[in-house]
Amino acid sequence: MSRKRPRMAICYDFDGTLAPGNMQEYDYIPRLKITSQNFWEQVRQRAVEQEADEILSYMCLMLEKANADKSQGIRITKQAFADYAQKVTLYKGVDEWFPRINEYGRQRGLNVEHYIISSGIREMIAGTSIAKEFTKIYASSFMYDQNGVAYWPALAVNYTTKTQFLFRINKGFLNEWDNAGINSYLEKSQRPIPFERMIYIGDGYSDVPCMRLVKEQGGTSIAVYKPRTKGKRDIAEKLLSEGRVDMFAAADYRKDKMLDVMVKGLIDRIAADYQVNELKEACRSK
Structure with a gap:
């Protein structure tokens, strides 16, 4: 055998x-100074309005939020994601x-x-x-x-x-x-x-x-x-x-x-x- x-x-x-x-709720969303509920409501609203996939909608929103106000120090980079991950429980x-x-x-x-x-x-x-x-x-x-x-x-x-x-x-x-x-x-x-x-x-x-x-x-x-x-x-x-x-x-x-x-x-x-x-x-x- x-x-x-x-x-x-x-x-x-x-x-x-x-x-x-x-995972976005541990560090990324708090940096936006909005609640997790508010973020996901925006994602769902975007998906409905654009007839879009919710996953693509949240990814798009992550990019938009990071680029909207550079002064908040929100980054969407490989290193930033690794840093955000340190808060995941x-x-x-x-x-x-x-x-x-x-x-x-x-x-x-x-x-x-x-x-x-x-x-x-x-x-x-x-x-x-x-x-x-x-x-x-x-x-x-x-x-x-x-x-x-x-x-x-x-x-x-x-x-x-x-x-x-x-x-x-x-x-x-x-x-x-x-x-x-x-x-x-x-x-x-x-x-x-x-x-x-x-x-x-x-x-x-x-x-x-x-x-x-x-x-x-x-x-x-x-x-x-x-x-x-x-x-x-x-x-x-x-x-x-x-x-x-x-x-x-x-x-x-x-x-x-x-x-x-x-x-x-x-x-x-x-x-x-x-x-x-x-x-x-x-x-x-x-």
Whole structure:
């Protein structure tokens, strides 16, 4: 039998999944001297008036606000995004989650890979303490001039475009721009990370297309919610009752908490399924 170490993927949303709230609300929006509610209301109004995508609308508004009043010191540069990221607060246990889960998978013969699929800003996520843990960060991003100043959206990731990145992970075409590769035919048996070896973790309705895709293709989707916050658990329970996810848990990534137990159980199942399939293949080849 083959001794190769099979790969599996855990894919995460970021805002509300690994960190409470939206990443823009930690440092960027406060610098505008407006409330988060006011900023997002302007985004929705812009989207309605222009019949535009809300992600592109918020990215456009970020650029406009930064350029409107230079005296406020609001910058939209790669370095500024990294600086803004320093204020982002993660849920309990997130920092220790990745090495623990990686080791658990390794002990069961699996190579666990972690991916971000987010509508937030890629450069901000890349500036967080956990950025190094991800094989790839898929998120909205800007184009930059020679001085590192953002001037145009490069990639806008909304709730439906998120699904293409699951296929990129599934087929092994990890860059954002190779449309020929991602649309080429590839036998399921040749795909580096089958959907059956995928887990998707998200917190709300913007994750539904990804949740449903992974679930329907044989993987597992988990809804997480902010602990001790009115209405958040209700959303997770509704996602379960509607068949969007397989299970839900509080967004607490510490050892032996419900989410930890769930994911370790799924790793056990993935490892067992792989071993059974290897035995079946061995029998067929005799």
